[in-house]
Amino acid sequence: MLDALIINGEYPDFETGLMKRANIGIREGQIDYIGSGEPEAKEVYDAEGCIVSPGFIDVHMHEEHFKTEGRKYVVAEMMLNMGVTTAVGGNCGMENQDLSYFKESIDELGGSPINYMMLAGYNQCRYKLGIGRYSEATDSEKYKIREMLRHELSEGACGVSFGIEYDPGITFEEMMYAAEVSDDPDLLFAAHYRNDCITDIDCIHELIRFAEKIPMKFQISHLSSCSAMGKMKESLDAINAAMDNNPRLDFDTYPYNAFSTTMGSAVFEDGCMETWGKSYDSVLLTDEPYKNVRCTKEIFEKARAEYPEMLAVAFVMNEDEIAAAVANKYGMIGSDAIISNGGGHPRAAGTFPRVLGKYVREEGRLSLIDGLRKMTLTPADRLNLKSKGRIKEGCDADLTIFDPKTIKDGATFEDITIKPTGIRQVMVAGKTALKDGEIVNGRLGGFVDYRKLTR
Numbered sequence: 001m002l003d004a005l006i007i008n009g010e011y012p013d014f015e016t017g018l019m020k021r022a023n024i025g026i027r028e029g030q031i032d033y034i035g036s037g038e039p040e041a042k043e044v045y046d047a048e049g050c051i052v053s054p055g056f057i058d059v060h061m062h063e064e065h066f067k068t069e070g071r072k073y074v075v076a077e078m079m080l081n082m083g084v085t086t087a088v089g090g091n092c093g094m095e096n097q098d099l100s101y102f103k104e105s106i107d108e109l110g111g112s113p114i115n116y117m118m119l120a121g122y123n124q125c126r127y128k129l130g131i132g133r134y135s136e137a138t139d140s141e142k143y144k145i146r147e148m149l150r151h152e153l154s155e156g157a158c159g160v161s162f163g164i165e166y167d168p169g170i171t172f173e174e175m176m177y178a179a180e181v182s183d184d185p186d187l188l189f190a191a192h193y194r195n196d197c198i199t200d201i202d203c204i205h206e207l208i209r210f211a212e213k214i215p216m217k218f219q220i221s222h223l224s225s226c227s228a229m230g231k232m233k234e235s236l237d238a239i240n241a242a243m244d245n246n247p248r249l250d251f252d253t254y255p256y257n258a259f260s261t262t263m264g265s266a267v268f269e270d271g272c273m274e275t276w277g278k279s280y281d282s283v284l285l286t287d288e289p290y291k292n293v294r295c296t297k298e299i300f301e302k303a304r305a306e307y308p309e310m311l312a313v314a315f316v317m318n319e320d321e322i323a324a325a326v327a328n329k330y331g332m333i334g335s336d337a338i339i340s341n342g343g344g345h346p347r348a349a350g351t352f353p354r355v356l357g358k359y360v361r362e363e364g365r366l367s368l369i370d371g372l373r374k375m376t377l378t379p380a381d382r383l384n385l386k387s388k389g390r391i392k393e394g395c396d397a398d399l400t401i402f403d404p405k406t407i408k409d410g411a412t413f414e415d416i417t418i419k420p421t422g423i424r425q426v427m428v429a430g431k432t433a434l435k436d437g438e439i440v441n442g443r444l445g446g447f448v449d450y451r452k453l454t455r
């Protein structure tokens with residue numbers, strides 16, 4: 001007998017490129033049946049009018065601050081609410097805590113709302129050694145950093161991330177030295193670019209060159225906030241041409257025309273407003289004492305000096321270029337979710353429903369099956385998750401059931417707690433984690449150890 005049977009739904013068949021109608025049976029956490037029959041099951045779910053999709057996979061987000069904010073889930077619950085069942089933290093060179101502490105926290109909490117994978121953060125290693133933002137690491141320091149990265153990989157990290165813009169002292173040569181930490185071609189390296197593409201796309205060419213020189217897979221992080229200020233077409237043309245010859249290269253993007261980072265970041269240094277051609281009121285602060293306050297020059301400078309860890313949202317990107325990145329033939333959807341003290345950018349709570357509601361249904365920028373591929377199969381293959389990201393017998397029953405006619409993001413820049421609509425049910429390991437917008441079991445996921453993946 002099956003544990004569960006989902007009837008009357010449609011699912012994406014990525015091999016044929018078609019949406020297919022079938023009943024899907026689950027046994028012991030895996031998909032055990034796909035067909036038109038109705039085998040006996042302990043529970044039956046009617047998905048009439050809905051899509052039964054592989055659970056969404058967020059290839060780029062920022063995990064919980066267990067070390068500083070306590071062992072509780074905030075961003076992972078937002079992930080689950082929008083249909084994400086697996087997510088990759090540790091991006092942009094930042095780990096909010098060592099991987100051993102992160103895993104220990106998940107164990108202590110009795111599991112996680114989602115499955116978590118982690119990248120080892122290069123910048124975080126620099127901070128531990130006290131290397132200045134604009135300083136290049138010495139040979140001794142580079143060796144110590146590489147050993148720190150090697151330790152994180154030994155703990156099960158799936159790769160390494162860099163945040164070059166945050167620490168401009170990181171040189172190309174420094175990154176190449178770090179890449180010698182392993183020769184495993186299945187590891188994922190990712191980088192937040194060196195600077196915004198305003199007058200040229202030199203930073204994109206730098207990352208393409210890095211991808212060509214290392215044996216690992218390489219990810220250009222959140223292209224949306226790099227190139228959607230007038231240089232998206234040039235960036236996509238360069239990336240597409242490079243990917244035609246180097247499939248180990250790829251990028252992720254999010255569907256909003258505003259980015260978010262901390263006020264103390266190098267991103268907000270003197271001259272940034274002139275560079276973007278924007279005024280100070282293009283920056284929205286997300287935490288007290290300035291929650292939902294638009295900046296003046298005075299508030300901006302005060303927040304920089306007194307609240308450097310406060311998250312800010314900057315409205316500096318062009319919507320048509322965001323849409324172009326989302327709809328491009330290559331690329332994946334990544335939320336770049338980052339939450340601090342419960343506040344942040346709505347992308348943490350709305351990215352995946354927004355793509356399906358706005359760019360697929362309302363604007364027709366890409367087809368439903370292409371949109372789903374960008375948030376399921378492609379990242380699964382990228383991460384060596386051969387049992388996730390597809391509806392096939394023997395694969396993990398991480399599933400998101402949604403109504404394609406109503407799915408939509410709810411979170412706004414002023415209130416990120418508004419949940420998306422149209423998501424009927426989310427299953428993790430074959431069990432219901434969320435039903436009709438409410439989390440019913442938030443401990444079905446856990447840490448996915450890269451070392452234990454079948455490759």
